[in-house]
Amino acid sequence: MASKPKAAKGEGRAKASRKKTSAKAKSLANDDIGEETRLKLWRSLLEIRHVEQRAYDLFLQNLIKGTSHLALGHEAVAAGFATAMEKDDWTFCTYRGHHHTLARGASMEGVLGELMGRECGLLQGKGGSMHLTSVEHGAMGSYAIIGAHLPIAMGAAWTSQYKSTGQVSVCFFGDGTTNIGAFHEALNMAAVWKLPVVFVCENNLYMEYTPIGDVTAVENPAGDRAGSYGLPKIVIDGNDADEVYRTAQEAYAKARAGDGPSLIECLTYRHSGHSRADPGDYRPPGELEAWLKKDPVPRYRDRLADFGIDKKVIDGIDEKVMQQVEEATEISKASPTPSLELIEKDVWADGGVAWRN
């Protein structure tokens, strides 16, 4: 895989094609992605967008406590990579992980309920926003210490290599992670051992509150490090669900063929601050507005129209997803708070917490 051009090219194509919808519609049958998958991507984008917006609303109503790191703006990365996965592949993500957990198929009430500290939450309230996990969906954890989960994802890939299962581990992290030691340890060992793991950097330009460029020696925090581990530099438009999907397919094929890891940098932007506490005041005027023009959700709506997909179908999915979010919100609100018995459960495999006899 060679270095990929950045956003502008794909965007230009989409804009140009908008003027001649009918011609584009005719070529739909030959499209490498196809309508069925595109609608899956669309649904996934919307599920993430609407659940995250709902999470924000629930914060304002003080129904979600603690902190939370929304992925508004990052939807295409999660939708593209997850849609290209096989069911038994494994996802590892960070504390900004609602989108990746949802994209693997975890329920909305599981996510919202966990954020609200309710019994219906994925972790019954024991983990909270930063630790969403659904092993049955291959969502193998959200890790809240920067860098930790790269070696862990690499270890899971070791299992699939050892047992020849063909499973791929996909590990998502932010641009800030590329400056911590665990990133480099994991990349090196995964490359030496040729493990089936795909490392995905969501470069949203800021490590927490600081511009990544101010604290990083290279322009592309992940892409420019790839060469150190014998890997090609891959930098893509992370706001284009199609481009993400295609890149994911290539990386998974490489991993399954036994050709080792990939490191992919997705350029994207978070529409809100780093966390609940951050209004994002450090961003220069106009930056957010410029990125909102590349918002992955309306952009994909236009893409679907370009491919001649009926507006009713496009809007119908949107309405259905909104309805699901409403239902999930009601289920979560109605769900009881967790039983206090959970406090003394599940430290050990026997279900208990005893440290003495």
Next chain:
Amino acid sequence: MAELTYREAVAEGIAQEMRRDEDVVFLGEDIGAAGGVFKATVGLLKEFGPVRVRDTPISEQAILGAAMGSAMTGLKPIAEIMFSDFLAVCWDIVANEIAKARYMTGGQMSMPLVIRTANGGGSRFGAQHSQSVENWAMMVPGLKVVAPSTPADVKGLLAAAIRDPDPVMFFEQKSLYPIKGEVPDGELVDELGTAKVLRDGDDVTICALAAMVPRAIQAAEILSSEHGIEATVVDLRSLVPLDTKTILRETAKTGRLVTVEENPRLCGWGAEVASIVADENFWDLDGPVIRITTPHIPLPAADELEDATMPSADRIVREVSEKID
């Protein structure tokens, strides 16, 4: 019965489990081709091959991350951290990740892994290669903590640790690697969380761990022959789970408790044992608990300094004979 060294018992324990279970894999720095820097893993690469016995780069976070990721997806890894001091560079994976994953996920994840490491002083290595850090692990909910003192216990407890479904920190005391001891023939699997009474006496109960156990036994013999004090010696073997039944029973019997630990003074495991005994055996005690520890200093390197710092048999004899009449 065969006579094995403590280091040979390590390799025997690992080999026994790798032979019976294909899911057991082993990784670490210099463990394969080199046979381990302490020669505790000699022969494993030859018998099990490079797919199951994997030499790694100097990347402790990658080693333990690989152990965690593989354990939660179906393997039973044994990871070596060459010196326990190096746990400080990968403590995130131990304390934040491995220890908490099952609890935080409401039981969705299992973590059947063992972290072996060479722990403790007595080898003149200085303060960054000699620490006794089993108490670090003891403080973190979600970790089992084992520290054997004999070759037989190394083999049996290591096998038990590998079979255990929870993460086990296995602390081998590096100055004990050359010692020899009888190890039963055939498959040997011990039980975690069980202390052993190694000597019976009516006057005082000495609880010790790892390299402090032979010193406590030696001290007990001197106390008997020179001071007429008869000591019970308990080898704790495991800090988590902690065999408090044995500790409380043996302390109630003599009415006096002495803990002997390599840890620096503050928050060593002896403090926890003393607290439990004070809470639950107070009315059986005939005098204050005696804690014998390394002073609260980094361990010095030179022979004379290190010997004067770590608890010795002589120091145990002196402190016990002065405080118990």
